[in-house]
Amino acid sequence: MVVNRLRLTIFSIITTQLMPFKEALECMVGEYKVDGQCCPTCHPGYRVHETCSLMTGTTCVPCDPGTYTAHQSGLKDCLQCKVCDPAFGLVTRRECSPISNTVCGCSPGYFCTNMKDDDCEMCVAHRVCTPGQYVKSRGTERNNTICEKCQAGTFSPNGTLGQCLPWTNCTAQGLFEEKPGTDTMDTLCSMQGNPPLGFIGTPIIIIIIIIIVTFVITVISIIMIFVRRKKNRERG
Structure with missing residues (x-):
């Protein structure tokens, strides 16, 4: 009984004395610290299956599918x-x-x-440029699209253009400006100036009437010719 107590006391003293050395233990490159000792690490693509002992080194096994280790380590589980x-x-x-x-x-x-x-x-x-804007810089995998507003005198109908388009100069083309341009729409030109609202459809109506009258007169003339020829034959 006394001997056992003595052994326990001696073991406690030795353990207490060695504790600072255990905590101060620093492992070399390619080793990792576990349970107060340095064990060899596993290579990338492997994990620790069993830690080392005084008689054996670290036992490593390959990572399972869907897991990995990119560096030498003492990991017991590979990373997802x-x-x-x-x-x-x-x-x-x-x-x-x-x-x-x-x-x-x-x-x-x-x-x-x-x-x-x-x-x-x-x-x-990516940002989508709107009508009235142009694409100053198209988006990449690292940068967003940059949009800019059209300057005065230019327009962009859908926001997909690399630059805004200039308004059409109606006067330079010998046309009349029917509707001024905006940042989303070009200037609207016409062959003649805007007539009064009550007469907008007058030229078209007149043309249609002339065509109808001409057609009717032609048909009547043809009928009259056939009637005369028929009467002449009957007399003869």
Whole structure:
């Protein structure tokens, strides 16, 4: 009984004395600290299956599909591969491998709002320029579209043009300006000045009447010719 107590006391003293050395232990490159000892790390693409002992080294096993380790480590579990979620405008640029994570990029028409190295965390749809604007700079995977307003004397009907179009100069073409241009619509020109509202359709109506009268006269003339010929035959 006394011997056992003595052994326990000696073990406690030794453990207490060694504790500072255990805490101050620093491992070399290629090792990791576990349970007060330094064990060899596992290579990229592997994880720790069993830690080392005084008699054996670290036992490493390959990462399961869908997981990875990019560096030498003492991880017992490989890291989960990232999924590029289409709901955030993401597409897969590079598939995950045992030694590298998935790399995501943006779908066409989207740009990245949170880029880390070459990997994108979230994408947003490019700005759409509206009528009256032109596309100063088209969007890329890293930058949004830049829109600018049309300057006076120019217009953009749909907002997709690389530059606004100048208004048509009606006078220079020998035409009359029927309606001035806006930032979304060109100047409207006509062959003649605007007539009074009550006479806008008069020329067309007159032309139609002339055509109808001419047609009626022609038909009547043809009928009369046939009638005369018929009477002449009967007399003869």
